[in-house]
Amino acid sequence: MVSLQLKGVGAGYGRTLTVSGVTTPVFTGGEVVAVIGPNAAGKSTLFKRIAGLLKGPGELQLEGSRKGEAGIVYMPQDTSASPALTVYESVLLARKQHGGGWAVRPEDLALIDETLASLGIRDIAFRQLGELSGGQRQLASIAQTLVRDPEVLLMDEPTSALDLHRQLQVLAFTRELARRRGLLVFIAIHDLNQALRFSDQTLVLANGCLCASGSSSTVISTEMLSEIYQVNARVEPCSRGTLQVIVDGMVDEPAVA
């Protein structure tokens, strides 16, 4: 089973470090880890460093991997595939780019079919990326990422353009894949309710530093929401028992009488 621990990891774009000194617990395959924090906290920067797209200090301790660093797959916020490709072509290309030669095998086609069906986008398989809605493009981008056979998956705000039903569908499918295939999944996400619902662990970044880590239900608390997000909020179970953040207002906002 794959495992990953960050030890004193940092990264930046110029001389100064945007993210520094990030040391985490050991995360193992099958887990979903939410990475949360305010805008510009450094979540994408940290993902790019883990994926090897940025250099910086510190060590990534990756163990139990079949593919080494090639097994770490980063899904950026925007898809970079050509708008002239169809959804199917872009997913097939992504599958073939991950290695294993250019011959298309029956198992490649079966995996693509299963992925498109599970994400509910079979009906747009032969439409060009350039003519899709933002949410449809995001679903295509998720499909491109999932067929790359990742061991460690870094998803950067994968549901930001999706409607509520699609968010639940995609995150449930991703968690199920993590459990079934032993993937270690990191998801940078602003929706803390989805983080509570779908992640096992949460990392909180602020100003380029790791402020907290642990089980999501412990880390996402009234105190953290006040300190990191400056909001007054409660964390309470919904009718099915899943914890939800209920926001009463901003810390500096006067209470309504």
Ligand SMILES: Nc1ncnc2c1ncn2[C@@H]1O[C@H](COP(=O)(O)OP(=O)(O)OP(=O)(O)O)[C@@H](O)[C@H]1O
């Ligand atoms: N290519 C770049 N060159 C220079 N600075 C950058 C670059 N990309 C990001 N930054 C800076 O790094 C800091 C962290 O950005 P990053 O994208 O990692 O934050 P984030 O936590 O993912 O934010 P958000 O939630 O808004 O997506 C920001 O101040 C940003 O302006």
